[in-house]
Amino acid sequence: MDRSELPVLGQPPRERADAARNRVRLLDAAAALVAEQGAEHVTMEAVAAAACVGKGTLFRRFGDRAGLMLALIDHAEQEYQHAFMTGPPPLGPGADPLERLEAFGVATVRFELRYLDVLLAAEPCATKRCLVPARALRVTHVCTLLRQAGCAGRGGDVEPLAQALVGYLEPALLHHLHRQRHFSAERIEDGWRDLVALAGPVGSPT
Amino acid sequence: MDRSELPVLGQPPRERADAARNRVRLLDAAAALVAEQGAEHVTMEAVAAAACVGKGTLFRRFGDRAGLMLALIDHAEQEYQHAFMTGPPPLGPGADPLERLEAFGVATVRFELRYLDVLLAAEPCATKRCLVPARALRVTHVCTLLRQAGCAGRGGDVEPLAQALVGYLEPALLHHLHRQRHFSAERIEDGWRDLVALAGPVGSPT
Structure with missing residues (x-):
């Protein structure tokens, strides 16, 4: 869970929708790379670069490469x-x-x-x-x-x-x-x- | 390996043939029990009793229940x-x-x-x-x-x-x-x- 997903009292839960959209954007970037290169060749660095985020964001969101791949297979x-x-x-x-x-x-x-x-x-x-x-x-x-x-x-x-x-x-x-x-x-x-x-x-x- | 399988110098390798026959006899007894009760209900005690040998013989020959079951599946x-x-x-x-x-x-x-x-x-x-x-x-x-x-x-x-x-x-x-x-x-x-x-x-x- 990203800290940005925690709701802020008195404000609309904007971050949650943002977080969901960001998650889909990261998974779409990963899916495009998998389609191009095969799952076995896709690295966290390449996904981060393709999604224009830092590697840290990817690790915070998915834990590790296995976590990203499981989220990706679920999405796919x-x-x-x-x-x-x-x-x-x-x-x-x-x-x-x-x-x-x-x-x-x-x-x-x-x-x-x-x-x-x-x-x-x-x-x-x-x-x-x-x-x-x-x-x-x-x-x-x-x-x-x-x-x-x-x-x-x-x-x-x-x-x-x-x-x-x-x-x-x-x-x-x-x-x-x-x-x-x-x-x-x-x-x-x-x-x-x-x-x-x-x-x-x-x-x-x- | 049972010690009785070691050949004795100057004697025909009678024990080896005996050992092979004994092994088949033990496996046949186990197979009959599996056919009767299903593999999951067959114990080492029951196989030993059915083959008229001590439990020790069975353990020496097959190591443990898993070893007996693997030998049995191979035989079957x-x-x-x-x-x-x-x-x-x-x-x-x-x-x-x-x-x-x-x-x-x-x-x-x-x-x-x-x-x-x-x-x-x-x-x-x-x-x-x-x-x-x-x-x-x-x-x-x-x-x-x-x-x-x-x-x-x-x-x-x-x-x-x-x-x-x-x-x-x-x-x-x-x-x-x-x-x-x-x-x-x-x-x-x-x-x-x-x-x-x-x-x-x-x-x-x-």
Whole structure:
């Protein structure tokens, strides 16, 4: 917490709104650098310079580089969620459900490859991993689209397919395919399109 | 290492073969208890009693309970691998590739639910998880069966589908579905059958 965030008696809480705006400005600067260079190459110095603030401001606000990266992933995760929940089609509402599903996987692959090191460092342990709200939201979203497209297994169970699809998007697997096996982002995205095509051809729900 | 494993000069290395047999006997006793009660309920005392040895023998051989469980999972993993690589059909060679794939997933779900706690405790970190030879072998096996069945994505790439299928069998996901969401083993296995049916109907490869 920055001292400037403390309200002053008898004055409007101007500093709080300022602080929130400043926080977003710092995170936007960090996000632009991550998009350009990859999370692993972004330093506190570079973010401070890009946001035109002193390094001290950045450390006071986020504690350390890990704190900045966690705040950044949180900020980026929110933007990514907004995009597939309420953004423009084909990712957001309005497009064919399987087109949305295709766009969802491609957006997820791009989001994760951008923040891969941060996501890997922040991975929860095996018994908590599937309870993380961000992952649960993905499963719910994929289930909804599969149901809308009329894709279901025996007994109308879409969950196994949704879990297998979301499993393909796990950071640990993307890391393996991209960094250890040298699959290009395009090959990983084409793999996702293949999986969606197995669920049902885009444009002609079964 | 047990002292009885040290060879005696001028005598045939009888003790080594004995030691190996004893080790298998102890592991078989432990495996039977795990099958009956689940890994989390099996104590060193119970294994020693079932194998008719003193607790000291068990501790000398395996160090501690975690050591016994790791030896056990290694032993069970080898049996499971033999079953799908060289065992009788439908799991082993001789059956239709998609029938083998269906049997493979069902066998994997059963194997993992039996040893779930041991597998979760031994899970490698995110950057090494997909390099583990046992997981790599599963991917190779599923790729082989998919190719034999004529299931491939654009450019003949079966790997994304294989990775999504193997992802459905990750211990962390089975733990979530079975323990946290209370899916029965049957529902998880039916989910696998649904996934295989999407790849291509069993008995009629595409």
